[in-house]
Amino acid sequence: xxxxxxxxxxxxxxxxxxxxxxxxxxxxxxxxxxxxxxxxxxxxxxxxxxxxxxxxxxxxxxxxxxxxxxxxxxxxxxxxxxxxxxxxxxxxxxxxxxxxxxxxxxxxxxxxxxxxxxxxxxxxxxxxxxxxxxxxxxxxxxxxxxxxxxxxxxxxxxxxxxxxxxxxxxxxxxxxxxxxxxxxxxxxxxxxxxxxxxxxxxxxxxxxxxxxxxxxxxxxxxxxxxxxxxxxxxxxxxxxxxxxxxxxxxxxxxxxxxxxxxxxxxxxxxxxxxxxxxxxxxxxxxxxxxxxxxxxxxxxxxxxxxxxxxxxxxxxxxxxxxxxxxxxxxxxxxxxxxxxxxxxxxxxxxxxxxx
Amino acid sequence: xxxxxxxxxxxxxxxxxxxxxxxxxxxxxxxxxxxxxxxxxxxxxxxxxxxxxxxxxxxxxxxxxxxxxxxxxxxxxxxxxxxxxxxxxxxxxxxxxxxxxxxxxxxxxxxxxxxxxxxxxxxxxxxxxxxxxxxxxxxxxxxxxxxxxxxxxxxxxxxxxxxxxxxxxxxxxxxxxxxxxxxxxxxxxxxxxxxxxxxxxxxxxxxxxxxxxxxxxxxxxxxxxxxxxxxxxxxxxxxxxxxxxxxxxxxxxxxxxxxxxxxxxxxxxxxxxxxxxxxxxxxxxxxxxxxxxxxxxxxxxxxxxxxxxxxxxxxxxxxxxxxxxxxxxxxxxxxxxxxxxxxxxxxxxxxxxxx
Numbered sequence: 205x206x207x208x209x210x211x212x213x214x215x216x217x218x219x220x221x222x223x224x225x226x227x228x229x230x231x232x233x234x235x236x237x238x239x240x241x242x243x244x245x246x247x248x249x250x251x252x253x254x255x256x257x258x259x260x261x262x263x264x265x266x267x268x269x270x271x272x273x274x275x276x277x278x279x280x281x282x283x284x285x286x287x288x289x290x291x292x293x294x295x296x297x298x299x300x301x302x303x304x305x306x307x308x309x310x311x312x313x314x315x316x317x318x319x320x321x322x323x324x325x326x327x328x329x330x331x332x333x334x335x336x337x338x339x340x341x342x343x344x345x346x347x348x349x350x351x352x353x354x355x356x357x358x359x360x361x362x363x364x365x366x367x368x369x370x371x372x373x374x375x376x377x378x379x380x381x382x383x384x385x386x387x388x389x390x391x392x393x394x395x396x397x398x399x400x401x402x403x404x405x406x407x408x409x410x411x412x413x414x415x416x417x418x419x420x421x422x423x424x425x426x427x428x429x430x431x432x433x434x435x436x437x438x439x440x441x442x443x444x445x446x447x448x449x450x451x452x453x454x455x456x457x458x459x460x461x462x463x464x465x466x467x468x469x470x471x472x473x474x475x476x477x478x479x480x481x482x483x484x485x486x487x488x489x490x491x492x493x494x495x496x497x498x499x500x501x502x503x504x505x506x507x508x509x510x511x512x513x514x515x516x517x518x519x520x521x522x523x524x525x526x527x528x529x530x531x532x533x534x535x536x537x538x539x540x541x542x543x544x545x546x547x548x549x550x551x552x553x554x555x556x557x558x559x
Numbered sequence: 560x561x562x563x564x565x566x567x568x569x570x571x572x573x574x575x576x577x578x579x580x581x582x583x584x585x586x587x588x589x590x591x592x593x594x595x596x597x598x599x600x601x602x603x604x605x606x607x608x609x610x611x612x613x614x615x616x617x618x619x620x621x622x623x624x625x626x627x628x629x630x631x632x633x634x635x636x637x638x639x640x641x642x643x644x645x646x647x648x649x650x651x652x653x654x655x656x657x658x659x660x661x662x663x664x665x666x667x668x669x670x671x672x673x674x675x676x677x678x679x680x681x682x683x684x685x686x687x688x689x690x691x692x693x694x695x696x697x698x699x700x701x702x703x704x705x706x707x708x709x710x711x712x713x714x715x716x717x718x719x720x721x722x723x724x725x726x727x728x729x730x731x732x733x734x735x736x737x738x739x740x741x742x743x744x745x746x747x748x749x750x751x752x753x754x755x756x757x758x759x760x761x762x763x764x765x766x767x768x769x770x771x772x773x774x775x776x777x778x779x780x781x782x783x784x785x786x787x788x789x790x791x792x793x794x795x796x797x798x799x800x801x802x803x804x805x806x807x808x809x810x811x812x813x814x815x816x817x818x819x820x821x822x823x824x825x826x827x828x829x830x831x832x833x834x835x836x837x838x839x840x841x842x843x844x845x846x847x848x849x850x851x852x853x854x855x856x857x858x859x860x861x862x863x864x865x866x867x868x869x870x871x872x873x874x875x876x877x878x879x880x881x882x883x884x885x886x887x888x889x890x891x892x893x894x895x896x897x898x899x900x901x902x903x904x905x906x907x908x909x910x911x912x913x914x
Contacts, residue, residue, distance in 0.1 A: 207591050214795060216596050225595075226584040229577055236562050238577050240754035240800065243566050243877065277632040277756065278777060281791035285775045307776075314775045394792055399595035401632065401756045401794030420640045420669045421662075422633060436636035437749055439756030440569060441796050445595065522598065 208544035211522030212352055212497060212535045213374065214394040221448040221539075228444060239444055244437050249444075253433055256447035260404055263450065263459055264383040274405040274425070274433045275443045280304065280373045283390040283403060284311035287346070287369055289423045291388070292316040293415045297342040297366070301358070302329045302351035303528065304371060312346070315417075321345070328529070329354040332492040340365055344387070344411075350375035352395075353526040355485075355499030355533060356492045361385060367411050375496045376404070377453060378538055379463045387411045395496070396538045398446030401439040453538065462538050469536045469545045470495040476549045482507060482556050486529055501531035507555060514551045523548075563899035566877030567707055567852060567890045568729065569749040576803040576894075583799060594799055599792050604799075608788055611802035615759055618805065618814055619738040629760040629780070629788045630748075630798045635659065635728045638745040638758060639666035642701070642724055644778045646743070647671040648770045652697040652721070656713070657684040657706035658883065659726060667701070670772075676700070683884070684709040687847040695720055699742070699766075705730035707750075708881040710840075710854030710888060711847045716740060722766045730851045731759070732808060733893055734818045742766045750851070751893045753801030756794040808893065817893050824891045824900045825850040831904045837862060837911050841884060856886035862910060869906045878903075 209216040232239035233248050242249060257273040264271075276282070284307055288296065295317035298309045301324060312318050319342060322333035329351060338345050344367040350357040352374040361368070367387035376391040383389065387408040394400040405425070412426050421427045421435060428435050456462060474493060477483045477500045486499035502508055515523055525531040534548060564571040587594035588603050597604060612628040619626075631637070639662055643651065650672035653664045656679060667673050674697060677688035684706060693700045699722040705712040707729040716723070722742035731746040738744065742763040749755040760780070767781050776782045776790060783790050811817055829848060832838045832855045841854035857863055870878055880886040889903060 205591060209592060209596055211596065211598050214596055214599060214792065217593065222584055222593050222595070226581040229581040229584060236560060237564060237876065238572065240577075240580075241564055241566065241569055241571050244569060244755060277634065277637070277794070279632065279791045282632070282777045285777055311775050311777070314773060392792065399796055400599060400792045401797060418669060420666050422637045422640055422666070436634045437569065437747065437755045439632070439794055439797065441754055442756060442794065521592065 205519050208518065208520045208547050209522055210520060210534045210536070210540065210544070210548070212526070212533060213537075214400045215522075215535055215537050216539045217398070217445070217449060218452045218539045221445060221452055224448050225441070225445045229441070240441055244434060244440055249440060252444050252447050253438065256443055256450060257433060259447065259450035259454060260406065263377055263453065264389075264406060266383055266406060269384060270410060271406055271408050272429045274407070274428050275402045275438060275446065276405055276428060276433070277402065277439055279400070279403055280371055280390060280392040281307065283371070283405065284308040285314070286423050286425070287388060287390070288312040288315040289417070289419055290412060290415065290425050291344050291367070291369070293343050295319055295339075295342050297321050297338050297345045299333065299336065299345070299347040300325060301332055301348050301356060302354050304351070304373070305348045308346060308348070308371060327488065329356065330486060330488040332356050332358055338362060338364055338366065342366055344369050346370070350494050350496050352497050352535070353528055355487050355494045355497045355529075357494035357496065359491060367408075375494070377450075377459055377462070378466050378496060380459050393442055393446050396449075398449050399442045401442035402446055404446070465542060466495050466536065466538065469540065469542055470498065472542070472545050472549060473498050473534055473536065476552050480552050480556050483552065486531060496535060496537060498534045498536065499525060499529055499531060500534075510558070511551070511555050514555055518547050518551050520548060520551065560874050563873065563875045563902050564877055564895065565875060565889045565891070565899070565903070567881070567888060568892075569755045570877075570890055570892050571894045572753070572800070572804060573807045573894045576800060576807055579803055580796070580800045584796070595796055599789060599795055604795060607799050607802050608793065611798055611805060612788060614802065614805035614809060615761065618732055618808065619744070619761060621738055621761060624739060625765060626761055626763050627784045629762070629783050630757045630793060630801065631760055631783060631788070632757065632794055634755070634758055635726055635745060635747040636662065638726070638760065639663040640669070641778050641780070642743060642745070643667040643670040644772070644774055645767060645770065645780050646699050646722070646724070648698050650674055650694075650697050652676050652693050652700045654688065654691065654700070654702040655680060656687055656703050656711060657709050659706070659728070660703045663701060663703070663726060682843065684711065685841060685843040687711050687713055687844075693717060693719055693721065697721055699724050701725070705849050705851050707852050707890070708883055710842050710849045710852045710884075712849035712851065714846060722763075730849070732805075732814055732817070733821050733851060735814050748797055748801050751804075753804050754797045756797035757801055759801070820897060821850050821891065821893065824895065824897055825853065827897070827900050827904060828853050828889055828891070831907050835907050835911050838907065841886060851890060851892060853889045853891065854880060854884055854886065855889075865913070866906070866910050869910055873902050873906050875903060875906065
């Protein structure tokens, strides 16, 4: 039975990418060797790493603009620490829009003072704060572009005079932005880019070298840049699958092409949430709704068993909301086809008719 | 053409493991979903992580002895730092037997004083120092069990009164040891355990909580233990392949069974290196030779082109020595069949006959 995979992450990847990845596990580049049993310093794998790094910059429009792309281990959670280690000398400014922002703040506090410029915590993060002041003497400003758990997304980024750092784990490569506004972007691969186990870091080199602390090698962006993202053995398979996914996106027409489909998917689902009397959206302000993760509830909890049964019958997977929010969450990452959202909307309408 | 894969790492894995891994990338546990597109908190993946952790302890004979097994990201290089972060209060004692020991020492120095108890550096690490003193007031003693680059291996570990920490990246699960002598063992997966991208950490819980510094979450063993190795999204695919490899090893009869084969492979190759007048071993003392990585040279460099051509014809892959040593290196990890070593020995004898 065909599955419609709305998982919040790790999440759906393009079928063609999965196919090629499985083939490479058995026989990589017709070498009669597996991708995962050859040296990461071999010509074939170095080419994978170089292509992945180059495609990432190309998609973001950041080639030849002083940026470097790295594929590191440790997830975005490791970047919470690494970013602060490399950039936080005295104090940093953080916008707190959810669980991951809060975790980023927690790790940064190991290194220096953190100014929380705004937070929506008292409303369980159901909106994106706006019109906050960013202190000009902070070392950098940090924000989270999309909040997977709460289903909010920053639609307009502030103008900053200090470097802007952004955790884009759950919406990178999903929409066009002026990425040159950011000095550091990081993203765990397991949403729009690949499997868990590698993290993209895109960094403007001129922001480095400004803190006085000694930085251990594995936490030092400069070390990783100098070693072309291979200071030590990288996560070979996750990097390879990420490269394939970035190539798939390029073949589709890049971010601007996928953004159109993402907008169609989000419109289709949010229109149904707003129209259908059985459901209500979680996010307080419509302009803050995420196009990646739509959070919503049944108005009548007694229909839960019926709705869940319909979802199961339709082959819909991964629609449970996160425990901090409850209800449902439909994650509509790049690889999710419009057809899957239509199947979900059909289920919502079927339950409405039966109710 | 069948390949004989002597790669130093990432390295050969069992063919049955590769086959199952490729299948799981397409359809995991008959779910019609890929292993790499489902939640790491799903029942199916939590079971993978739990099984991998439990099998690791079982193989080492450390179940119910106060140890925890973790599968973390970052490689052994990250453990150089993490071990020191969690254990180094004032000073630590390190045995320096090669490149990786030296790197471990470098990272530990970010956290405190390092006493190098002995080193073979002046001889380009071609032997394992013995009869050194370990200061009793050090927080721990650190050593590297096997030196992939130089082809040496510790055959007898010291008795210590302080916790013993060991980087076993390149020989874990290859030979029987009294693993309860160690308080912390870590190993990058990409030799005897799985693909690059995950690192096994086996830690005796009672050594934790003794340093006064605040430890950031991603560097804190206690945090990872409390979250059952899922503080953040783990490297799903590398952990899965590691689990399969640990199961494969169990089906074979465990460490004691594979050790017999490893001894046969090492004996076969070293006997040929010692017998064949064309070759000489790199390691100065035979008792320090590694059973995982045999380093050797051609006595007559003019035969290099001939030997290399024979290797290629025989389908032998990955035999080039590391640039710090030169010559050749035959890595004979658990998954390399005895047959492949025989093919290599046949080539060495064929070149001898032709020379």
